[in-house]
Amino acid sequence: MKEIVVISGKGGTGKTSITASFAYLGADNIVVADCDVDAADLHMLLEPDFAKSEDFYSGEIADINQDLCIKCGECANVCRFNAIPIIDGQFVVNQLNCEGCGYCARICPVNAITNLDNNVGKWFISTTKLNSIMVHARLGIGAENSGKLVAKVKNEAKRIALETKKDFVLVDGSPGIGCPVVSSLSGASFVVIVTEATVSGLHDMKRVYELVKKFNLKAGCIINKYDLNLDVSTEIKSFLKAENIIHIANLPYDESFTRAMVEGKTIVETKKDKNNNLKSIIIDSWNKIKEETN
């Protein structure tokens, strides 16, 4: 079983649309994991049925029992996150600021503080419109620890792939370079970086590649909208060469991607793609990626 992780650094490069197309091509030989839990969009193209759903708890959050509180203020004193303001003469917990370190509960002289399990979101196991299994999640508003939820989604997807003897886990990774993308990357067999031929696309891919390098992972790159700026495209290509990243494909700037999305379809299913131009590039890319993971 191989694990293919698609990332982009920058948002809006077409990562999710391309991942959905690969999911379509891989059909039920893959288990899909949507690890972009903060802005999960893959379900709009793959139509999972949300068959199994479970709450996800991670960490704790402080809760002050006002009946016991003697208003000594020790908790607010030790809190480094400004999470215990005084409101109407009472020490209360600001849930958005509380990191759940539990320091306040430990030092409260009258034990008025308890730590409650923190519900940070929900995760799902679904069957998609392609009859494949998809593991996905929905992070609660303002929740932290999306790294842990990402890890959960990925591990479940792996478990299912092993149990059902599928060849691939296909991961739609998180943006950025922080904790969620670190969780998305760990354990990958092959990383697909989707970038675009813009100065921002190049800048962000360089930063996220630093991270890929730290993990010592094999990577390939798809340059989307390559014809938007041929100079930047050339620069991206020399970066790929210098870093030994496989250049998987160039995709032209083409609004049929968006038109397909409006229909709720991937670019490999839609009729909006004239001459099946994009479709054939995506199919070639998927075949290349499969080869590289062998």
Add this chain to the structure above:
Amino acid sequence: MKIAIASGKGGTGKTTLSVNLAVFLSETYKTNNIVLIDLDVEEPNSGLFLNGKLISSESKYRMIPKWNPEKCTLCGNCQKVCNFHAVLKLGKKIAVFNELCHGCYACSELCPTGSLPMVKEKMGELKQFEVGNINFIESRLDIGQEQAVPLISQTIDFVENQFDDDSIFIYDSPPGTSCPVIEATKDADIVILITEPTPFGLHDLKLAIETMDELKQEYAVVINRANIGDDSVEKYCKERNIQIIAKIPNDRKIAEIYSKGELIYKQIPEMKEELKKIGKYIFEMKNGEKR
């Protein structure tokens, strides 16, 4: 006046809007001090569009415990009090896992022998630039640092100390709906949510709106790449009585200008018209003509 530019999903044009708006306002409303702050510390991009003069640069630190074996009795209390499993007693050693540490000070202050003093660890770099008459601040998280929030909050503190309250602050916020975006938007006077008129755009706009409602923030919407998709975003905003203050046209030329790192409104008159609308909206808010 603090304006946060945010979006649920990445890549909808936050940075484009932030940068173009900042320069446009500085040219149009000359008496106001404009401060642009890139708070997308994981992937800061605003600077790519601005040719600024570097004024200052400073490292930003967070605090983490460091074990000092001299007086340690190996009582193991530190391991017990760390809720994040960032301190472990391994044989005759105390190990700190920096990337797991949230800097709560519990292990350090509750150590009976004072053997875990808090020390500085570098997490990123804050740079201040001058671009024409704009002050531009960029913070950049070091690769390998996993937590964006402490750097975002230190950057906001820096900006608030450095500049006059009467300035116009434009925060280019990180994407998403989790901690980093909350940190970047919670103190703003108004949040401008930028989205695309597509199913992805609408879905992520709804999440962003839920987040802003939770924060009890005021917000308005700007539609980017108007006409590329369907009218579901407009319908949704109308139903919910959410104001759409501008619509940036969909145009390959705009994408090309963006790809080069240039300012769009200088070459596309329609963009300037839309920025005028946003400027007017902001100043009406600032002068208290609108709520």
